[in-house]
């Protein structure tokens with residue numbers, strides 16, 4: 024029996040359950056997969072993506088998660104369009120081809136269905152087709168950055184003040200000096216790094232964006248230095264390209280460098296000192312040449328005084344420091360970004376939204392503790408609440424709510440992933456894990472079945488399947 028997109032409502036549609044996709048153990052499971060992987064809602068929205076997919080597509084996870092898969096066809100390549108079309112038709116597909124990053128990949132998309140056959144999501148996996156044949160150092164270069172300067176520039180507003188800072192950044196990159204970007208959250212450090220990394224001066228080079236908050240001590244060596252193919256630690260047998268090798272000849276951007284533990288900072292210092300490293304599982308020293316940009320929204324002076332940031336690392340990364348100004352000091356940027364967002368929104372909005380002069384005054388007077396991110400939220404709120412004109416009552420600045428304490432649940436360990444597991448086994452392992460976790464959280468099989476929207480007989484049969 025075939026199901027088409029229109030049929031899903033008739034078969035108890037279920038989206039991926041937020042409780043599960045937000046669970047750190049499930050995220051750990053996804054990260055442990057040897058290939059790039061993502062979970063998608065049935066409408067094509069990417070709910071979760073792992074770091075390997077981020078690397079293969081050369082798109083930041085923050086840009087992937089929450090967006091529609093099809094949206095990335097332009098930057099990542101037409102292969103993505105094929106996968107999105109298959110999902111739209113609820114069709115399993117396996118495709119191979121080149122991404123815009125010039126990586127040849129095999130990709131597969133499997134539809135996840137409940138017992139009644141209703142589709143509730145999809146699993147996308149992707150692996151590099153020629154990774155095992157990758158010659159050693161120096162002979163083959165991989166470009167990680169696919170975003171063209173044109174794409175990057177369309178959404179980026181450059182005021183005279185930002186232009187001056189960008190010039191300073193471009194000159195520092197040209198000279199090979201390490202740049203530290205500072206500034207409050209949302210001031211645009213990441214965008215700025217991409218902007219100067221894409222400048223004509225930097226040329227078409229890899230730009231590897233590393234979110235340091237995602238790098239635990241255990242992952243640091245593997246993610247930064249990679250794994251030697253065929254070494255005892257190489258479960259995939261294809262090795263793993265580390266961020267440092269990926270950035271060779273280009274730019275390594277360490278975002279929120281203050282999130283690195285002191286131990287990882289020490290390893291980074293030692294690497295920066297010698298510019299050499301060894302892949303995990305190999306003794307061979309390798310050399311990588313790249314230009315370094317780091318960023319933080321914290322006060323580094325305080326962090327050093329507290330003993331949680333190493334001064335020797337500070338002096339290596341802060342050869343040139345560029346402080347991104349807060350939005351409250353840039354009324355011209357508020358106006359330009361608000362105008363541009365409104366234009367983009369009005370391309371699809373009916374009725375078109377106009378800002379009343381009073382609303383515009385509030386925009387100009389606001390202090391923006393969340394900077395550009397907050398401006399965007401305020402406009403989105405107005406888009407959602409106002410009819411044709413945004414009035415002062417539609418001006419809602421987000422207020423930071425106190426952290427919520429989550430109830431503690433019984434821990435169900437994430438399934439381990441065998442090196443050569445088939446896609447079917449992986450999906451089945453994931454399903455069993457969800458069921459067990461739900462039983463632990465809900466206290467009984469009956470309550471778990473109810474919470475998952477399946478009948479108790481199905482749940483019992485599936486949990487016996489192991």
Ligand SMILES: Nc1ncnc2c1ncn2[C@@H]1O[C@H](COP(=O)(O)OP(=O)(O)OP(=O)(O)O)[C@@H](O)[C@H]1O
Pocket residue numbers: 178179180181185206207208209210211212213214215319320360395396399
């Ligand atoms: N000059 C700009 N013009 C338009 N939009 C911008 C500009 N700079 C940043 N943005 C937008 O503002 C938001 C926040 O930017 P970004 O993530 O670069 O901030 P950040 O300083 O790195 O934040 P954090 O410190 O929290 O990591 C993003 O949505 C980005 O697209």
